[in-house]
Amino acid sequence: MNNIHCKFCELKSTAAKELNDCELEVLGENCAEVKFKPGDIIVKQDSFSTNVAYIKNGLVKIHIKGPIKEMIMRIVKAPAYLCLPSTFGDKTNHFSATALENTTVCFIDFDTFKNLIYANGDFAYQIMIDLSRGQLQSFHSCISNAQKHSIGKVADALLFFSEDIYQSSSFVLPVSRQDLGDMTGTTRESVSRILTDFHNEKLIELDGKKVSIKNPELLKQISLKG
DNA sequence: GCATTAACCACAG
């Protein structure tokens, strides 16, 4: 098995940039790189979480099986750490992660990762920042999910893909309508209807999964008003 | 009451 050479990795995390050559060497010796295709399950809910997972490139959805139905907690774009809450928080994974695009993941040995946190404060600090941002995002999506109307939540989702994921007003949705429903806490039917409404109102251009946002201002209004 | 919103169901591409 080939060693991974983290030192020369172009896709290091902000945290990993704080590591010195020696530490990177240790990291490389204790991690495995795996490639996933769209639809592949990267981590499965309830399985043992023995590794830290770092998404080097690609796009991943994080979803939890709820009492009634599936819920998509977040869509994560590389580069990002994936399983810190699961790895540090409990023995098992509290959520599943599924690849939406071709995705490369580095699985890092937990003890190695832990040692880096003990040894390198700058590294640990960057991880803290990462986790805190995730926490803040969760708060925001929680309140938006609880208080907005479906139309606002769908507008949110479109703006999220446009601004946060693709940085473009035109993009191809990486998820199905069902997924969009699971993301926004509505149903696939509602998503379907709202999307065609947006299209008819000339807010967006819609062709299957191809979306082009024509009136971002109004879409933001809808997102804000809920 | 009446209108709106959205979930649920069913059926057709």
Added chain:
DNA sequence: CTGTGGTTAATGC
């Protein structure tokens, strides 16, 4: 997997 239509329950004016 999607889109659409009918039905129904909840909520607001």
